[in-house]
Amino acid sequence: DADVTQTPRNRITKTGKRIMLECSQTKGHDRMYWYRQDPGLGLRLIYYSFDVKDINKGEISDGYSVSRQAQAKFSLSLESAIPNQTALYFCATSETSGRYNEQFFGPGTRLTVL
Amino acid sequence: QKEVEQDPGPLSVPEGAIVSLNCTYSNSAFQYFMWYRQYSRKGPELLMYTYSSGNKEDGRFTAQVDKSSKYISLFIRDSQPSDSATYLCAMSANFNKFYFGSGTKLNVKP
Numbered sequence: 001d002a003d004v005t006q007t008p009r010n011r012i013t014k015t016g017k018r019i020m021l022e023c024s025q026t027k028g029h030d031r032m033y034w035y036r037q038d039p040g041l042g043l044r045l046i047y048y049s050f051d052v053k054d055i056n057k058g059e060i061s062d063g064y065s066v067s068r069q070a071q072a073k074f075s076l077s078l079e080s081a082i083p084n085q086t087a088l089y090f091c092a093t094s095e096t097s098g099r100y101n102e103q104f105f106g107p108g109t110r111l112t113v114l
Numbered sequence: 115q116k117e118v119e120q121d122p123g124p125l126s127v128p129e130g131a132i133v134s135l136n137c138t139y140s141n142s143a144f145q146y147f148m149w150y151r152q153y154s155r156k157g158p159e160l161l162m163y164t165y166s167s168g169n170k171e172d173g174r175f176t177a178q179v180d181k182s183s184k185y186i187s188l189f190i191r192d193s194q195p196s197d198s199a200t201y202l203c204a205m206s207a208n209f210n211k212f213y214f215g216s217g218t219k220l221n222v223k224p
Contacts, residue, residue: 004157035214040122040216041216042118042120042202042214042215042216042217043158043202043204043214044214045211045212045213048210048211050210058211090157090158092157101146101206101209101212102148102160102163103158103160103212105157105158105159106157107155107156107157108155108156108157
């Protein structure tokens with residue numbers, strides 16, 4: 001089984017709908033991240049969490065919110081989806097004491113907002 | 115100005131060629147530099163890590179960092195079709211937040 005899983009893998013929704021993307025990990029890592037990937041813009045950090053009680057905004061947090069339900073679970077919500085939130089979303093994990101703070105990425109969620 | 119600039123390519127080379135991938139950055143506080151490889155429909159995976167300036171070699175891959183020029187490179191020797199992927203540079207000042215380049219798409223033709 002994959003160490004970092006994301007659900008759903010693909011989602012098509014309409015403008016104004018609330019969407020939740022979920023991430024689970026079995027690596028036992030304390031740090032979790034949400035990124036979005038757009039052509040030409042690369043990976044941009046949305047939110048990150050260093051433990052269950054720690055939530056931090058990244059470069060592009062407007063329009064998004066997160067919840068760290070447990071060490072292993074980190075969900076990303078779009079309260080009212082808009083078309084320019086169409087992107088590929090990645091969850092990643094790392095451990096504070098880990099080698100190079102290497103980040104381990106999930107397989108991604110492709111979100112389309114119509 | 116973006117923190118990290120990377121030529122998106124695509125870069126197409128014949129099998130066996132030497133490939134050079136590059137990134138420039140603007141934040142002089144960056145001291146941790148990484149290269150990730152991303153295959154189609156997959157998440158990125160760490161390929162190389164370098165701290166501060168200098169070179170690091172791992173098999174066919176060599177990472178170089180020139181902090182004075184704010185320029186990093188990844189060289190791939192004897193490129194193989196299996197190296198076809200998107201390569202993303204990433205860098206950080208303190209291991210808390212990483213800034214990624216936009217990625218260079220590489221195609222190695224058999």
